[in-house]
Amino acid sequence: MALKLRLARAGTKKRPFYHIVVADARSPRDGRFIEKLGTFNPLLAKDAENRVVLDTERAKHWVSVGAQPTDRVLRFLDAAGLVKRDARNNPNKAKPGEKATQRAEDRAAKAAAIEEAKNAPKEEAAAE
Template sequence: MAVVIRLTRRGAKKKPFYRVVATDSRSPRDGKFLEIIGTYDPLKTEDAVKIDAEKAQSWIQKGAKPSRTVATLLKQAGVGQ
């Protein structure tokens, strides 16, 4: 099972809100996931990214690969890889 860290979309139409989750790479975008790592709200200008650094580091050490977007968000949140 290949684990990836990616975004799942939540929120209403034209008001996106995303969760950063660790999930199996074969599951659909908004399907089941293993753990919620954080959130991302693109409509906010400040504090748009909230990520639990310990959980993110733990999953990366276990071999999870972040998507391109999540890798950018991790850098913004100050989570080193």
């Protein structure tokens, strides 16, 4: 049985609240779970002490048994000092896409053409 440490959504519409649970990977997000490990309230400030409440001993046990945490739960475990999470690095994320680079090249070509048009009559007048 593949186990996951993941978030199960609770709360009302537009007011999310999550339970950190251990569940079978095949069960639904808010469905059956094996054990509740803590809570996560994203509406609280990031520095609030009860934003993430986690039973670290039980989380450590489930990770040692082989439960795979999701990315968000892995962040919580890393903050608690239980698991090391590697920093992600995507150097291509900030680069513009193909259409944006094409538009920039077109704008640069138009600007160069306009500059040439402005400078051309002055050069002809200076030659005479």
